[in-house]
Every structure is written in C-alpha cells, then in structure tokens.
Amino acid sequence: MDKFRNALNFIKQYVDFEEPEIQAMKNRVQWLYLKKNEVFINQGDIARTIAFTNKGYLRVYYLHDGEEITRDITPLHSFATALPSFISQKPSWETICAITDCELITIRKEDLEYLYSTYPRWERFGRRIMEEMFVESQRRIYAFITETAEVRYKKLLKHYPDMIREVPLTYIAGFLGIKLQSLSRLRKSMDWN
Amino acid sequence: MDKFRNALNFIKQYVDFEEPEIQAMKNRVQWLYLKKNEVFINQGDIARTIAFTNKGYLRVYYLHDGEEITRDITPLHSFATALPSFISQKPSWETICAITDCELITIRKEDLEYLYSTYPRWERFGRRIMEEMFVESQRRIYAFITETAEVRYKKLLKHYPDMIREVPLTYIAGFLGIKLQSLSRLRKSMDWN
C-alpha cells in the first residue's frame, strides 16, 4: 500500500513520469496533518508551500467587511495554495483552513522550483495542471452567469456528494455565492429534478 | 518599429528569453486580421490555434437556450482561445468572435508544442501565463461572490476605459453576468463614487 497512491494516480493523468522524477518529488515533499479548523495558510503570511489534499477538505476564504468570504472548497485529491502569494512570495490576503481533518502532501516553493528547473516533465506537469485549473475556474464563471443558485447547488450535490455530506452549509453557501439563509430557503423549496 | 513589440513586452514580463528562442517563435506564428464580427473559432470547430490580441477585442461566448452567453471579453495584449478544445483537440462549444477589427498573432497547437518541447523557457512561459490567467479568473469569481453588478461595472470602467468605449453594452452586460436592461437601469441610477 503506497502512501502516494492517490497523488500518483492524479499526477499520471497529466504527464508520464520516469521513476527518478517520482523519487525526486518524494524526497522533497512533507506530509502535513491538520485537525478540523486548523489553518494551513494564514492571511498576512507568505504562502511558502502548495498542498495536495490526500484526505479532507480545505476552505479558501478572505475577510471582506469583517465577513469571511469563502472563495473555494477544494475537492479531494486536488492542489491548494494561496496562489497569488505563492507566486509572488508576498503576504497572502486569503486564509486556507481545514474544514475536516486533513492529510496534506506539501512541497515548498523552492523545492517545486527545483523540480521545475531540473526536470522538464515536472515543468510540463505544472503547466498542464494550471491549464486544467484555469478551465475549471472558467466553468465556474459560466455557472455564475447562466445558472441560478438552485441549479448550482444541484450540480454540486451531483458532482461532489461526499463534500456536501462533510462540509457545513455556511461554507457551501459561500462557495455558491449566496447567503446561508438563502441556501436554506432554496433547499426547502427545491423540486428534485 | 517592431511588429512584435507589444507581444515581446508582454512575454518578457514572464520569462527572459534568449534571441534564438524569440526567433523560433517568430518563425512559427501567423498574423491574422479579422474584421468586426468575423469569427476566430467557431462552435463545433476544433481550436487549432491560440491568439495574442495585438489590436482589437475578442468576445468568447456560447449558446445557451438559443441565447449568446458572453463569458469573456479579452483585454488588449492577452491570449485567447477556446482552451478546453485547444487542450483536448475536440470540438469547441464556445465561439470566439471579433468585436472590433482585430490584429492577432496566432500559433498552431503543434508549433506551440514544438516550442514547449524544444525550449524549456517556453514551457516555463506557458506555465507562468497559465498561473496568471488562473489567478485573474479567481479574482473574477470573488467579484461575482462579493460585489454587486454596479461595483463590477464601475471597476470595469476604471480598469478598462478603452474597452468600454469600443464594446457594445450588450456584451459588457453579458461579461458582468447581468442582462442588458439591468445594466442600462444601473447606469441611470448610478452614484458616481
């Protein structure tokens, strides 16, 4: 039983790696275990690592007029960091926090840069994963433009049933771009088609 | 006067290239001139090229219940393609169309892949530009969650005054995620602060 099984399955969707490249990665990552509500990256800190969520759900939010605005809930087996801060190495305005107990595979920026510079296939992986994340992000913009909150909620239920089960409704509402009370009302009056 | 001046200025923000790498790119791009309302990539076609908008504005939209949903208006000096189709080389569900007369620098997917495979710095550029596009996309998601349409419109006015001048309000409204009539109403009742 390989601890890296989830991560490797995910990675191999994008690039076929040789064994030494995989080893180089394994030598440079750290495992990080977060309890529910523990913080991965705090607002004001510099995002020095990026994480792969091997287990659990993270929430990305920032403070807007004293209110936490949830921008993202990371699906299982995906990457998470405060990217603007990670790229620029300036303080982050976003906070990333564990919604459930989490098991993260993290890599420091300098180690990732080392992989990028040393192994062209890792740089290629970086490009492809970013393309994918961008496309997904665009899909979400379409959803905001064309779908009502009810439709967005139904799709979330359909695509991420586990997530809905484990994540409090406040955060789901934030992710959908509506208030908790609106989500609650919408759940009551929903026709299930 | 270098025809590539805009493009090179843009590119050099992300990676410092050597002359041969720039030449390799110049040898593989094509210039494409579109008149207002001409189509760059049609729904159902495969996106075989990606474009840099040297002049003019492109609009990305798709048909939703017989209605054109504008997902993006590309700023000057940025990249545009139907990325899901470009990546997968499957038919595009999005159409990209010239809002104004356009001057595009285009490169075919296979030529871009050649640059990526041959020059690590081009692959690095590909990754960095994708990171940037992803971050910008996330910013827009925040805007949908936290800002009213009026605030989004004011920011657009502030950041892209030229765009507002050249692009019809229908498309602006679509980009903001509201209907033309709502934008019109909002413009009338706006307090200019």
Next chain:
DNA sequence: GTAAATATTTAACAAATGTTAAATGGTTTT
C-alpha cells in the same frame, strides 16, 4: 448527561436583477 456552542431553519420585509414589451436613438444602406 447537561450546558454551552455551533449549525440550520424560518419568516417578514428590502434590494437587486430578470422578463416582457415597447419607445427612442444612431448607423448604415439604398
């Protein structure tokens, strides 16, 4: 097991945006 804390629901009213339909204003074509 009980108290405290947190999550979710409910409701009445307010604000923002959508829908439909028509009027007005500009441009382009002939």
Next chain:
DNA sequence: AAAACCATTTAACATTTGTTAAATATTTAC
C-alpha cells in the same frame, strides 16, 4: 432623405437573493 437595421433606454411587474432577527436542531465540551 427614407428605410432598414442596430443599440440603448424605459417601464411595469415577477423572481431571486439579501437582511435582520429569532426559533430549532445538532454537536461539542465539561
């Protein structure tokens, strides 16, 4: 200049979501 074609505005009414405040329900800590 008139006709035809766009783009934009206006208005009345409908729907969706926000706001405020409270009531329930569920979970966590002691």
